[in-house]
Amino acid sequence: MGLPSWIDTIRRELIVAPIRDDPRTLDPYEDPLGVPTRIVFNDVLGGGQAEFDEAWHGPRGKLSGADRALLYGLLILKGHLQELTAAFDMLTDRAEIWDPVVLDLGCGPGTGGLALANALGRDAQFTYVGVDRAASMAELGERLMQAAQTLGWMTSVERFWLRDTGELNWREPISWRPVIIIASYLLASPTVDARALVNGAMEQVRKIGRGDVAVLYTNSVRLEVNHQLPRFRDCLIEDHGFELIDDNEGRISTGGGQNERRLRYALFFRQAGRTLED
Amino acid sequence: MRLPSWTEITGGPREVLETPLDQSLLVAGPPGSGKTALAIRRAHMVADTGQRVLMITFNRMLRRAIGLLEGTRALEVETMHAHVGRDFTRRTGALIPAPPNRGYDWIWGEALAMLDGHPEAGPSHDHLIVDEAQDLPSEFFRYARLHLAPVVSVFADENQAITRQSSTLQQIRRAGALPPAIMLVDNHRNTPEIVAVANHFHAGRLPTLRVRRPGGDRPRLVHHSDLGQTCAMIARWFTTTGGSIGVVVERNSTGWQLHRSLRARVDGRVDMYDSKHPNEGRIELFTPGITILNHRSIKGQEFDTLFVLELEQFLPCSAAVQRQIMYMICSRPRDYLFMVSVPSALSAAALAVLPGPDVLERV
Incomplete structure (x- = not known):
């Protein structure tokens, strides 16, 4: 499965084209913004876990935070989008998830929001809360979503971009709105503490209401990046009353023929009202 | 990758319908969330297995509405006061204790104590289904569990309680030894x-x-x-x-x-x-x-x-x-x-x- 065409369009316009047209670039897939791809992936992007707001000084000049976010969009975003669009297509499966609140933890450029919008349809109404410590990621994400709106997508999506979940200033009265929490590749980061992450997110969920809560975890299949998954899982199940729906390794097709990506994924769920006796 | 759909994992009405019929149940939800319809559905499912099922309501008009909704099927539907008043007398030969001039404000503690001396009667039904349960005194659920039926399905909304004798979900749960509430969260009735x-x-x-x-x-x-x-x-x-x-x-x-x-x-x-x-x-x-x-x-x-x-x-x-x-x-x-x-x-x-x-x- 490739990218949905509207997502592909905005990615080309806002990520691929600016890199291609940048004077530092000779070939966008060989030396985007003047840096060889291999070096981009390992050093500039740190495998997706870099400090994206900081400037990067390389042999052929400086890359700004915005440049680094663009390079993330070029080399990493597409695969993550493919995984999350596949996951949300299955999770929604034409069923209504009515006016959910989405907490996308370590959201990058709004990856989970774009994928969920695609699954719920052009007119879907939801609140998207993108949390990422890099402002450059949020800026790129906001531009992608604005471009989506010009194509008639995500026009009923309310958006918040935060550096930390604790910044969420939820003003709506407590409600039954379902909450979807996305932790996609976040726990690969060595600086993230799984328990603190879960507890922080649940503190916000309490303010939102008592509706259904689903937590979707995705990551690479590499063992070492999943070392925090057991703590993440235990904290959700034992401390916050979730049940484990699935914890597995899987594949998604990424286009014609044999192309596929492998991933580690887990889904947790807590039914509405289960916190009533708090 | 294989994930179940949202409908497959979210509960509400589905969880109510899938709870085994020999298990007690507590369902909570706002007005218009379909509690009465689900209560009737469960009553029919129990009746279809040949068990003796009794539906209890708070007022006579709801009893009438349920009677009309279930059509020609002969579900036994009674108000709490009518049923318990009669059941108590059948078991003990006495009127249920009440203060003078306070006909419906029963002294439950005394009533339950009197019943301890009459264990021989046993439960009158296999399954009891209670609608608008928040308007009933919590002691009723104890009475129900001990004397009316071994399995009790309770449908309630604590925000709608209108009587002084009303119960919270926790009180109902404790008195009836019920599992945690299944929540119905959507209102399908009102604009x-x-x-x-x-x-x-x-x-x-x-x-x-x-x-x-x-x-x-x-x-x-x-x-x-x-x-x-x-x-x-x-x-x-x-x-x-x-x-x-x-x-x-x-x-x-x-x-x-x-x-x-x-x-x-x-x-x-x-x-x-x-x-x-x-x-x-x-x-x-x-x-x-x-x-x-x-x-x-x-x-x-x-x-x-x-x-x-x-x-x-x-x-x-x-x-x-x-x-x-x-x-x-x-x-x-x-x-x-x-x-x-x-x-x-x-x-x-x-x-x-x-x-x-x-x-x-x-x-």
């Missing part, structure tokens, strides 16, 4: 405009109604200088709009006066329910027409249009229970809600606790 008025009176720990219907007309506050005007308005509404119309009054005298005038004007069904002369068995709630009743009897009912008279009985909501009554009343109509002040205008204090004109239009 968003009506929900906005109901939610204005919402109090309590559960979130407000989550409405699942498209928009409709804004509810209205109307002033009439005499009951004749109100009668003319209701008659006109029935002629032009039709459907089922509920009229809430507090004084039976007002109700009977309205009943007389409407019958003279309306070519169709006009019924007045008065608990002093129980006639609910003759009221065809689900055929188009006008039903006049008080707030205690409207519990659990739904109408296309609702007129609420004698608002001064509940406003200015100085007590929490008045807010709950307003919340419960306002969540009865599916499409149209009218509040009528007649014959005197509402006091400034009463007006102040009503929603603003953006939610409740002034006419």
Whole structure:
């Protein structure tokens, strides 16, 4: 499965084209913004876990935070989008998830929001809360979503971009709105503490209401990046009353023929009202 | 990758229907979330297995509504007071203990203690199903579990409780030894405009109604200088709009006066329910027409249009229970809600606790 065409369009316009047209670039897939791809992936992007707001000084000049976010969009975003669009297509499966609140933890450029919008349809109404410590990621994400709106997508999506979940200033009265929490590749980061992450997110969920809560975890299949998954899982199940729906390794097709990506994924769920006796 | 769909993992109605019939159950949900329909469905499922099932309601009108909803199938449906009063006497040969002149305010502790001496009777049913459980005293659930049936399915909404004897979900759960509540969170009954008025009176720990219907007309506050005007308005509404119309009054005298005038004007069904002369068995709630009743009897009912008279009985909501009554009343109509002040205008204090004109239009 490739990218949905509207997502592909905005990615080309806002990520691929600016890199291609940048004077530092000779070939966008060989030396985007003047840096060889291999070096981009390992050093500039740190495998997706870099400090994206900081400037990067390389042999052929400086890359700004915005440049680094663009390079993330070029080399990493597409695969993550493919995984999350596949996951949300299955999770929604034409069923209504009515006016959910989405907490996308370590959201990058709004990856989970774009994928969920695609699954719920052009007119879907939801609140998207993108949390990422890099402002450059949020800026790129906001531009992608604005471009989506010009194509008639995500026009009923309310958006918040935060550096930390604790910044969420939820003003709506407590409600039954379902909450979807996305932790996609976040726990690969060595600086993230799984328990603190879960507890922080649940503190916000309490303010939102008592509706259904689903937590979707995705990551690479590499063992070492999943070392925090057991703590993440235990904290959700034992401390916050979730049940484990699935914890597995899987594949998604990424286009014609044999192309596929492998991933580690887990889904947790807590039914509405289960916190009533708090 | 293989993930289940949202419908497969979210519970609510599905979880209620899938709970094994030999397991007790507690279901909580806002008005209009389908509790009564699910309760009837469960009762039928139990009855189909050949077990003795009994449905218990708080008031006689809900008993009637359930009787009509379940059609020709002979489910046993009774109000709590009628059933327990009789059951107690059958077991002990005595009347259930009550203070003098407080007929329905039973002394449950004493009643339960007296039953300890009569263990031989055993449960009368296999499965008990209770609707609008929040209006019943929590001791009833203990009585039910010990004496009426080994399996109890309870449907409740603690925000709608309107009696002094009412119970919270926790009290019901403890007294009936029930599992954690399954929540129904969506309101399928009211338009968003009506929900906005109901939610204005919402109090309590559960979130407000989550409405699942498209928009409709804004509810209205109307002033009439005499009951004749109100009668003319209701008659006109029935002629032009039709459907089922509920009229809430507090004084039976007002109700009977309205009943007389409407019958003279309306070519169709006009019924007045008065608990002093129980006639609910003759009221065809689900055929188009006008039903006049008080707030205690409207519990659990739904109408296309609702007129609420004698608002001064509940406003200015100085007590929490008045807010709950307003919340419960306002969540009865599916499409149209009218509040009528007649014959005197509402006091400034009463007006102040009503929603603003953006939610409740002034006419």
